[in-house]
Amino acid sequence: MADTPMCRARQSRGNRTVLPFPNVMTRLRVNEYHVLHLFDTPKSFPIVITLASELWLILVDKQREEKKKKPRKIQPKPTTNGVTNSREKITERESRDLRDSRDSRESRESRESRESRESRESRDSREIRELRESRDEIEVEIRDRRGQTSSPVPRERERDRDREREREREMRDERREQSTPQHDGRHPLLQFAVDHFRQSPELEILKADSSLKSKAKRNEWTWKAQTDVVKWQATPLRAPLLRLPAALAPPALECFTCVRAYCGDLQPAERAMHQDMTEVKCVYTVLMHCHSVPELRDEVYCQLMKQTTSNRSATQDSCQRAWRLMSILASYFTCSDTLRPFLVEYLSAAAADRRRPCQGTAAVCLANFRKTLRCGGRKNVPSVEEVTAVSAGRSARRQLYRLPGGAERVVNTRCATVVQDIVNELCELIGVTSEAERAEFSLYCIVAGDALTMPLAGDEYVLDVTTELQRAHHPFYLIFCRSVWHHPLRADAPPLYTEVLFNQVAPDYLEGLLLVLPGGNAPAAGVLRDAALVAALLHRAAGLPDAPHPRDLKFLLPKPLLALREPRPAKWASWVSAEWPTVRTVTPAAAKSKVLQVLSRWPLFGSSFFAVRRVGGAGEWREHVLALNRRGVHLLHPATHDTDAHWPYAELISTRKVRSEDGTLFLDVKCGSLLQQRVTRLQAEQAHEVARLIRQYIALQRDQRDQRLDTAFSSQ
Known part of the structure; x- marks a missing residue:
């Protein structure tokens, strides 16, 4: 056999016949002038022959498939010598049964081969498309070599090819939409709703039906109905979003009504029915249901995510108020482990998107939710003033905190602020940056008439404490102190650090708690000299420029020393006057720092x-x-x-x-x-x-x- 492109094509295809090139030309509807120009290029001739042969084989295979699809007609046999054919004697009923069995067999065969035929047709169409593209490339190459300026490829063919590509792209997008969406992070609520939301009745019926008709309808199902479920809704819910028991449906629907009422989305008829539903009552109702029925927490979170998604409310601040309500809820309750990754992703995406007008409130929601995961959430319902402030957009409250000595500092306290947050902020104020050293400071709540004081736990919510005391009408104040004295004093501390520690140590010193009297007698001489020096320093720390008077000694010396018989008050006056020239020129802040340095050598200092x-x-x-x-x-x-x-x-x-x-x-x-x-x-x-x-x-x-x-x- 000769080594030609036609022979090589025949060898590659086995015994299948390859028809002559003119027939291929006719099938492809190639212009005669075009073909003559192709033959002018010897190098292109083998390529054209091979491509045409491959294309013709594909066309032959398609013709065979079409012949198989056509039903065969049963032709009656001719009669001879007046004898009737046996098929003519078949009764009408037998003929109908035979026809029905043949149709059922053909339908079964068609169903079995439908999938393979579709895949084969798609493969054939892909091969045809590739052959057409290869042919066009060859024509362009021939045109470039001959220096032609006009394209021999008809424009209609290019338009047909563009339309075919556009049609394939649309079909591919439709198949992608009909497939189950993966967890891509862009639509967390939609992804959660696919598996956990209560579907519409029509889709539930389609899922329950296993017939071919329902499957076809399911394939035609688009995600528009599903996306509408997770978008803002102006009308009441007919059923809970999640698959909750029937007993939980009324409180779930009441929570959604409260959410819409809080956001100002109630219809006029609904407003007439719920005239007493104030924003405080809405918040209390939602918190009460979530506290008594933990299963409703996921439902309320999904409702709030729904109302903050594509909000098209006529109320101007509807979306903003929904975010504010979520910030209150996030400071009280967590959600289930199933919803948690989707909720965190939803809040993170909203907090990171600077284009959203509610980005700041979303960031507050995310911070409150993370604080609730770590600290367990608030325990007391918010006060009316707190709900009103949050609803108006004031998320922080100015709370007074006392320092030792009577000084006060104002710290912005939010719904989810815990005691450790306040301690960290006040430590930063006095220059304490080490985490280990910050652990030595605590926040105490001093209640009027209560002799016992306990430091507040680090994970306790500040507004829970203050709200409870305010409702009981108990006067109180919060004071920041150092409760543990393990780390040594800092020499490079700012003045406020020295002020805080000095005002905490000085009262204990004057009460005599740091003083040791062995056997009830006077202490050692070194302790007496330190006491005289500290007395002079205390006088200078008060900002007094003159030497202390003897009658001032009762305010400058520990009480146990004044009760001793020896030394006498006159002796103390002379000792303090002797120390005064050394401290007269120091500043009050330096005098306080020197007092701490002297007392730090005593064994009971920091106790x-x-x-x-x-x-x-x-x-x-x-x-x-x-x-x-x-x-x-x-x-x-x-x-x-x-x-x-x-x-x-x-x-x-x-x-x-x-x-x-x-x-x-x-x-x-x-x-x-x-x-x-x-x-x-x-x-x-x-x-x-x-x-x-x-x-x-x-x-x-x-x-x-x-x-x-x-x-x-x-x-x-």
């Missing part, structure tokens, strides 16, 4: 003091002063402050709070080693605070020890 009772050897209770500082736990004599018992934190094993039948609170302190342990029971009204401070000191020392070990290992 927290508690009045406790301890059982003695004879079974009787003895009064003690419990001092907690960085050196450990000290049981002191109430008058002289002599140490009766001391336990380093390394020897403390555990603490346990016990309440007796009469309500007395005790604290059991277990100390010792693994081989020998001892439990000391202390009666303390502030046992909770004592146990908290002991745990905090132990944790700080453990962290410091681990840090030293890490440093030692790294150096080695």
Whole structure:
């Protein structure tokens, strides 16, 4: 066989016949002039022959498929010698049965081969399209070589090819829309609604029906109806968005009515029915339902996401108010694990889009929701003033916080602000940036008439505390103090840092809590000199330019020193006057810093003091002063402050709070080693605070020890 393109095409196709090129020309409707020009180029002739052969084979295959589709007609056999053919004797009923069986067999075969035929037709159409494109490229190449300026390809063919591509693109987009959308992050609520929303009755009927007709309708189903479910809605819901039990449908629909009423989207007829539905009542109703029925939280979140999506309300601030209501809800409740990633993604996308007018409120919603995930959410319903402020767009409230010494600072407090946020902001104000050092500061709530004070927990919401006290009409104030003194004083601290610590230490010093009187006698000479120097510094810290008068000494010296017989007041006056020239020129701020430096050398500096009772050897209770500082736990004599018992934190094993039948609170302190342990029971009204401070000191020392070990290992 000759080595020609036609022969190679025949070898590649087996025994199938390749018709001559003129027939292919006729099938392709190629211009005669065009073909003659193709033959003028010897290099293009083998390519044209091969392409035409391949195309003709495809056309032959299509003709065979069309012949298979056509039903075969049964021709009666001719009769001879007056004998009737056997098929003519078939009754009408048998003929009908035969025809029905043939039709059913053909329909079954057609159904079985429909998928394979469609795939084969798509493959053939793709091959034809590729052949046409290759042919056009060859023609363009021939035209360029011959220097032609006009295109031999008819413009109608180009337009047909463009229309065919556009039609294929539309079909591809339609198939993509009909397929299930993946989690691409652009439409989180729509993706959640596909699997978890209650579908429309028409779609539910189509899903339940398994007939071919319903499948065809399902294939024609578009996502327009689904997207309408997740968009803003002006009318009431007929059923909850989620698949909730029937018993939860009324409260879910009531929540949606409250959402629409809060946003101002009620119809005139609905406004007449709900005239008493104020914005405060709407918020309280939604929070009440979400608190009593946790299953409704996802429903309300979905309703709010729906009302903030494509909001077309006639009310100008409808979308903004929906976001504000979501910010209130996000500071109280979380959602299910199923909805959480979609909700966080929805809030993150809205908070990151600067084109949205509600970007700031969306960022507040996201921050409130994350705070709720970490701290558990608020516990008390908001006050009327808080709801009114949030509804008006004022998300922050100006709250006063006191510092030691009576100074006040205003900090903007939001719905989701917790105690640790306030502590961090005030620490930043006084220049404390270390996370470990910030843990030594606390926020206390001082209530009028309450002798006991406890620091507020770090994850407690500030507005929960203030709202509860305001409703009870209890006067109170919030004060920022240092509760643990583990880290040393900072030499490069700003003036406000020194002011805060000085105003906290000075009252304890003047009360004599830092002073130790061995056996009830006068302290050592060094302590007396320090007391005289501190007295002069306190006088200068008050901003007084003249030397202190002897009658001022009762305000400058600790009370236990003034009660001693020796030294006499005249002696104290001379000692303080001798120290005055050295401190007269210093500034009040420097004088306060010097006081802290002098007192930091005393053993009880930085201690927290508690009045406790301890059982003695004879079974009787003895009064003690419990001092907690960085050196450990000290049981002191109430008058002289002599140490009766001391336990380093390394020897403390555990603490346990016990309440007796009469309500007395005790604290059991277990100390010792693994081989020998001892439990000391202390009666303390502030046992909770004592146990908290002991745990905090132990944790700080453990962290410091681990840090030293890490440093030692790294150096080695």
